[in-house]
Amino acid sequence: MGKLQKLAMSDEGFIFDPETGSSFTVNQTGLFILKLLKEGKSQEEVVEALTEEFDVSREEAARDLIDFLEQLRLNGLLREEKSV
Amino acid sequence: MYKVAVSGINAVDNPxxxxxxxxxxxxxDKELRVFGLAYDAMEPGIYMDWLIDRSFIMPYPSEGEELFLNRLLYIKEKYGLDAVIPALDAELPLFIKGAQYLKNLGIKTFLPTQEQFNLRAKDKLPEVAERIGxxxxxxxVVTSYEELSKAVSELGFPVMIKGIFYKAYKVQNMAQATAYFNSIVSEWGYPIIVQEVVSGEEMNVVGVGDGEGGHFGLVGIKKLWITSLGKIWTGVTVKNEKLLEAVEGFVSVYSWRGAFEFECIATDSDVYLIEINPRFPAWVYFSTGVGVNLPYRLLQAALGVEPERSWDYEAGKLYVRYTDDLVTDMGRFQKIVTSGEV
Structure with a gap:
């Protein structure tokens, strides 16, 4: 099972990593992305979903997603070797 | 009704x-009487009569085995005593050595062997780590100032300066390294351990080995908040497969018997062994709170009753320690001081 699949996420945006005991909070957009990634959606599909859900251009959504993924990586929530 | 003695009832800042x-x-699930074994009349457990039914002042283990065992024999004869769960490092060699004698008296224990106990020495850890992968x-390991200088120049700052059994300090420069080296040597003697600082999550596992390579449950935690003495104040349960597998490996390779605490640092790819304590940690109630009552299981094992082995606890359970106070009569203090029991 991948790291993301193991994360516990509450609707309020509280994320708990049961492997490391670390917890994080994300805003509603972050939670929206994390839920899609947890479902196994590709980066493309997440960008698509972001443009549908929020008033945002494809470019802006793609850029923000890359930033967010980098944050996840820095916090050990995405394994380095795996690309999403 | 079983009567069980427990030591380490010093619920203080270093509990x-x-x-x-x-x-x-x-x-x-069975009603029992708990006896507290204390070394000082001020140990708070003596006054917590809702948990500890009767308390006794014990002679220090350093005063000799005979005196200590005779005190237990006195408790057995006067009040009945079925088992003892020693919880302090300094008592363990005496209990391990005296286990058979106590058993003959009808006082059961469930302890590691002397060989297993020896694994706790920090200079033995590389060998243990290698065997369990x-x-x-x-x-x-250093025994002089020259060796200390050489070790820190090899490892590079920051390093940990540790006593063989107690004390560990993270130091950033030679002045700090020398100060803690001297302080540990003056308190605990040589050798001193100089160790690389590994960055990762500090995690601990508490468990009870069955002595045959299996166990009666494991619970893994991460300390979230510690006191200035490094003691856990809040923590959270974790399920780190690599770590739990390593601990199961440890229990199996050494056929560990009795309680233990496995301290380590987990990184994304590795588990680093830091320390093994051959007894329950002070936060052991955390395991009970998440449904794995390890002290009770250990007691059952000591009494020859097969304990439950399920340990499917939930990750993300929070442990919160807090301070509390109570008011009682001077009489209780007076009694324990004058008669050694209350």
């Missing part, structure tokens, strides 16, 4: 495990 053990025993931070 012993006794009160957590007593609390767990009281939550078992985990890492240890690079470590140099």
């Amino acid at each position: 012993g495990p006794g009160v957590g053990i007593a609390k767990s025993l009281k939550e078992g 985990v890492k240890v931070p690079r470590t140099v």
Whole structure:
């Protein structure tokens, strides 16, 4: 099972990593992305979903997603070797 | 009704495990009487009569085996005593050595063997780690100032300066290294352990080995908040497969018997072994709180009753320690001071 699949996420945006005991909070957009990634959606599909859900251009959504993924990586929530 | 003695009832800022053990025993499915073994009339457990039914002042283990065992024999003869769960490092060699004698008297224990106990020495850890397939931070054992200088120049700052059994300090420069080296030597003697600092999550596992390679449950935690003495104040349960597998490996390779605490640092790819304590940690009630009552299971094993082995606890359970106070009569203090029991 991948790291993301193991994360516990509450609707309020509280994320708990049961492997490391670390917890994080994300805003509603972050939670929206994390839920899609947890479902196994590709980066493309997440960008698509972001443009549908929020008033945002494809470019802006793609850029923000890359930033967010980098944050996840820095916090050990995405394994380095795996690309999403 | 079983009568069980527990030591380490010093629920102070550097708490012993006794009160957590007593609390767990009281939550078992059989009613029992808990006796507290104390070394000082001020140990708070003596006054917590809802957990500890009767308390006794014990002679220090350093005063000799005979005196200590005779005190237990006195308790057995006067009040009845079925088992003892020692919880302090300094008592363990005496209990391990005296286990057969106590058993003959009808006082059961469930302890590691002397060989298993010896594994706790920090200079033995590289050997243990290798056998169970985990890492240890690079470590140099030193016995002089020259060796200390050489070790820190090899490892590079920051390093940990540790006593062989107690005390550990993270130091950033030679002045700090020398100060802590001297302080540990003056208190505990040589050798001193100089160790690389590994960055990762500090995690601990508490468990009870069955002595045949299996166990009666494991619970893994991460300390979230610690006191200035490094003691856990809040923590969270974790399920780190690599870590739990390593601990199961440890229990199996050494056929560990009795309680233990496995301290380590987990990184994304590795588990680094830091310390093994051959007893329950002071936070042992955390395991009971998440449904794995390890002290009660250990007691059952000591009494020859097969304990439950399920340990499917939930990750993300929070442990919160807090301070509390009570008011009681001077009489209780007076009694324990004058008669050694209350």
